[in-house]
Amino acid sequence: MSSTATTKTVPGTDRPLSPGTGKPSKLALLWENIKRHKLSYLFLAPFLLLFTFFTIIPIFTSIGLSFSYYNMIESPRFIGLSNYRLLFVDDDIFLKAIGITFNFAMITGPVGYVMAFMLAWLISQVPVKYRFFYTLCFYTPSITSATAMSVVWLYLFAGDRKGLINYWALKLGIIQEPYLFLQNVNSIVPVIIIVSLWMSMGIGFLAFLAGLQNVSKELYEAGAIDGIKFKLQELWYITIPSVKPQLLFGAVLQVVFSLQVFDVSVQLVGIPSPLYAGHTILTHLFDYAFIKFEMGYASAIAVVLFMIMLGLNRLIFKWLGRD
Structure with a gap:
């Protein structure tokens, strides 16, 4: 006997419901919003790309490097919380x-x-x-x-x-x-x-x-x-x-x-x-x-x-x- 899993959607739409909540997932709502306002997001794309590459990525890179020993000559070496303890x-x-x-x-x-x-x-x-x-x-x-x-x-x-x-x-x-x-x-x-x-x-x-x-x-x-x-x-x-x-x-x-x-x-x-x-x-x-x-x-x-x-x-x- 075989069974197939089905994804529940919001009545009248193809938006999936979050498991156990009966509400659309945040990712689904975001995707639907992007499709509805795609022209606005297209105008925002240059700023979002620059903001991602020059702000978001450097922040996460800095967080990652903070757990390492890195002197710009050797490759970064993970040392855990030693920098923060110091x-x-x-x-x-x-x-x-x-x-x-x-x-x-x-x-x-x-x-x-x-x-x-x-x-x-x-x-x-x-x-x-x-x-x-x-x-x-x-x-x-x-x-x-x-x-x-x-x-x-x-x-x-x-x-x-x-x-x-x-x-x-x-x-x-x-x-x-x-x-x-x-x-x-x-x-x-x-x-x-x-x-x-x-x-x-x-x-x-x-x-x-x-x-x-x-x-x-x-x-x-x-x-x-x-x-x-x-x-x-x-x-x-x-x-x-x-x-x-x-x-x-x-x-x-x-x-x-x-x-x-x-x-x-x-x-x-x-x-x-x-x-x-x-x-x-x-x-x-x-x-x-x-x-x-x-x-x-x-x-x-x-x-x-x-x-x-x-x-x-x-x-x-x-x-x-x-x-």
Whole structure:
């Protein structure tokens, strides 16, 4: 006696049902959606291919290499969790880099986020013909290379009498001898924070400005009828609720920017910095990847940084993305 297995389908369609659930499988729903919107997926194909080859595949490759010893000369050799054990148990510099990075992010993240939004809001209040000028002034530092910006900041914070801050402080009698801003371990992180905040008016700032300019004027007119008289009342009750998508987008970008501090630190205090006072996670990654060429260990650092970013972004979506 022979029997043939039959696949149950959704009545009126050829979609297979998931076993035991009575509902179409996710793969079947995806395939049907692709067939229904094949032209849209065709337009998306170039981006999806580039995103897969240059983002998805490198991520999984990095995860795989993090479980191996790979020095770019020999073939990768599987060593299990040894890289992660070394990171969190034996690598004191990495643990210090985590603390420095989080201290940096806890200041530059919220402060840079609020500063970008408030500057965008203030610019949106000026006449249209002047907005381009102010936007250019605040956005230019973010598109200027860290090398070019470091020339200016190195002149300001130079540790001799020719440094601009030391020169005026000595001239006004505030200090008696030049202060070593970029050599003193207590001032390295504050200097990096100041420079990073100056350069933080990036894509998030433009997103805030675009969102603020698209808030309907009818909402402000309705608010005026309902008794709103002051700009700060408009900001709290009308503007902020209207730009929640831009607020979410800006928060995600600010987290990524805060945790990826590297160029500013290296240009100002070098690698390694004095007593590793300006050593961040990304600096540690660069050290092992492109100076020591221990790519397996560097991949483990990259995976840890990726997981930290992913976790913080999930928290942001939970706080700001509920609506």
